[in-house]
Amino acid sequence: MTTAKWLWLLVAALALVVLQIAIADELSVMGVHAELIWVLPVAAGLAAGPMAGMSAGLMGGVVADLFQPTPFGLTALVAVVIGYALGRLGEEGVGDLGGAAWWVAPALAAAAGLVAPLAYALCAAALGHTGYLTAVPVGMVCVLDALACALLVRPTMRLIGPRLAGDARAGALEPVRGMV
């Protein structure tokens, strides 16, 4: 990862935080809202591989945690794993990615969106914040995050994919391949 790519990730993470505070936080269901920051490692991983996915997870997680009163570093911890897993899955898990159908990326993103908040709550509980599992409708958070990831992953891949591509990566998903 070059400095320019890290800067792109920083800009993308800050842009997602702006959308989170200005729009997503206002649209709550059962008192919870979609968390947009998971889109960044998911899109980077699918578009440019595990290295980009992990880097996006670390940058996105740290930036998101600056704006939340939750344990600092927890989002980054989960997002790094999500970015790595999606990078590997996009590269090797679903066969010929270049020829994948349009819905493959949203489907993978939705799966990541379902898992991410649950992993986050479990890690928090392991650190002593048991209320994250008991006092929050985690199921609804998972559903909202899955929807947000599915909807936003392709536009995000189009935006950041070409800037992150160039890492050792075999076969990017269609939105990126079309741009590069």
Place this chain on the structure above:
Amino acid sequence: MAQPRGRRRLVTLSVFLLAALTLLAIGGPVRSAASAAARAVVSPFVSIVRGVTKPVGEAFAGTFNYADVVRQNHYLSYELGRLRMLQAQSAYQTRQLRDLLALDRLPFLGALPVATAQTTAQNLSNFTATIEIDKGTDAGVLPGMPVVGGAGLVGIVTSTTSGGSTVTLITDASRSIGVRFGAAGNTAVVHGQGAFRDLDADFVSPGTPVHVGEIMYTNGLQGGLFPPGIPVGAVAGSENARGATELSISVHPLADLRHLTYVDVVLWEPGS
């Protein structure tokens, strides 16, 4: 070539995870320094996006909820008149209460200075019940200060920057408040159960008279986090299970924690 690349990825993964764990271990001071700068960068862009999206959202809401808005307006007019009458009636009792508290050397909430703040964001994380306000250390706001709004206690300031603060609401699962209720001055501890949920009251022995609608106030006991007499919530229900060692009491917060446009930070520090 595949193996070295795979090894490099695993090393990177390990380094990044270690970095995240390090932040978890020592992150507090790092965050407080970087958070203010990040908020300053993001804040103007949030205002711009809100400026574009809010009128659209409000137009939709106004169209579909017009009847509710009119009904609420009528109710608020009625409520305002009723409160003006109560205010006039309570002036005498207020003076008496202030004199009594002065005898016990307890602070009187009505005499404590407050800083009125505007809410800039609510529940930034799904996993904590918090609000962000636009007053910080520049306005004398410090961590530990109580925050009130509407009809009662809203929460407590948990972190501050020069121009803003984070307030953890009383509904947050990490918060506990000592309260007093009833004519006999019974005490209890209420616990948050998560955003928008009622509170639970503990340490009330079976047989204690508890009535639905009864108001619970901060008890202000020595070492307490709040001055005495701040209304916290009203009893929503109680259950006396057979063989239980204490009553199960549900408490509804008096302050409307869903709509906190303005709040008052009580410039009072625990122990002062």
